[in-house]
Amino acid sequence: MTDLTSYFEDIDHPEILALRSRLENPDAGVRRIALIELADLEEPEGLDWLANRLASDPATDVRAQAAALLEAWEEPEVVQALCEALTDAEPAVRDAAAQSLSVLKTVEAGRVILPWAGHADVSVRTAAFRALRELRLEDAAPAALHALADEDAGVRREAVGVLGWLKNTDALAALATLASQDPDSEVRRAATGALGLASNADVLPALRKALQDDAWQVREEAATTLGKVGQQDAGPALIDALADEYWQVRLRATRSLGRLRHVEALWPLVEVLTHGISNLRKEAALALGELRDGRARPALLQLEHDGDPEVRKAVRIALAQLP
Template sequence: MTEKIEDNTSDPDVRRLAIINAIDLEKDTALSIILDGFSDAYSSVREAAARAIADFPGEYMLIPLLNLLKDRESNVRIAAADTLSECNLTELGNIYKDWINNSDNFVRSSLLRALRSLRIPEVAPYALKGLEDASESVRLESIGVLGYLQIPDHASSLSDIAINDNCADVRRAAIGAVSYVLNPDTLLAALHCLHDHDWQVRAEAATTISKLRPANICDDLLSSLSSEEQWQVTLKLLLAIGNIKCFHGIYEVARKLAHPVSNVRKEAALCLGEIGNPDAIPDLHTVLLDRDPDVRKIAAWSIAKLSTIQEEK
């Protein structure tokens, strides 16, 4: 194998394959081949090196990978970013300050992505600053960092982004990231996002409300359920209504038992059981002959649960 590599070093495909197969070699030999690939003239070789070094994690890989984040070819930059994120090297916490303000958007966002799962509290000020970055990718990764840290004092900043950012993906990430703390700011943001023009933001807002389970929000959820036209959002609203147990909401929920999407009918039947109001039993009987067996099964389960509640009264 070594002779073949030496005889064909002018062929980039051979160099690339040598890097891919380096995992089968002794560590020092493998690292020598892989690290040489970081400065190769061909992007396919540099990309292979950036991915292969993940099999030999260590502090020595950080600077070479960080430098590849500025590579002229996107496939190499992406490979370097993926490896940095996957390896979870705590040593990154010692050097990130030298890179976090880099002028390259991709470098900043990739570094924040790699720092996210390390949960280093000292990164928070940089992530908070990143919420105001002109780059959508930097704002998204900043939200990821703050979401992982779950520091209550950051929830207000995230809530503001969820309401005001001009990018739907950013708003969706921000409203999802505040699901760890219930306060007036996060509740206001969640209610606002229930009416966002982007359906994925509305769905994420419903999911966050389902996790936060705030009191006195049933009327807002039921109003959204009545007007919502996107069935994926309807599913999330039904989940939230069931989790919060909106006792007086059974009639609005029961209307969804006739929804054309079977997953919505199924979630509505489950929601009525979770709410725990026996007055929903007659409506549930109407779907015991539903064409979807899962809907029939869940309706029967909910009827049994509500009948038990009724008998115990």
């Protein structure tokens, strides 16, 4: 951390100098508001002071505020300061630092964050992988693959996210195993969704198994992912899922059958048109339009005056697609 003993002596920015008395005020509330005003200036000269307060201010609220204010900066020194704040004694500071790290956008920031993915503290590992997820840093793949075996479910879930965003096909076998065997339902759900990065039939067995998972959220994700993979062989399992006890699963299965244009789904989808839940009727109508099979016309015409305007709109769209 920069030595700020002579900080204000080296500053010639009048607006920053005008904040000095409040930035050094013994009242934590005054310091916190002054930090906000300092950040609002968006001047690089203010970074050292913000980073220093993040690390050393005695007040939790001030440190947390500094962490939140630093989210707009991608400089390596700032990213490092936020990573170090993940080990702060106070949860509020750690949470604010994790949030600021999660909105970073540059690969360069990811390179600073990556070493923290191997930290001994589980919350640090979790935050690091969460921050790395959308940065698409290829160098993060080995660490994420290793973390799929982490003892903590939260770390495993975030590592799955990293591999999914990277579209790392080397991870498919490990993700398929997690999708069916991980003890945590949220990890199974994340791994099931990540299997959508594949475009071949290799992942179908794992996805079919996920479609039978005890947790409906995993089944819902499996129904969605089967449509993304784009394999006609997924059709029978999705048709079976139209009878799932949870309407959310049935809805995703309906949507995926339309996306696949699975011809054998015609009559099962026609049957869904009579369901009491309007969202299901809407999705069934749209899916039938995707099938482009004129035999669906009579059933769709019966819904032209449905009580839900969204269903009526879906019917119009579907009818326009039929031959």
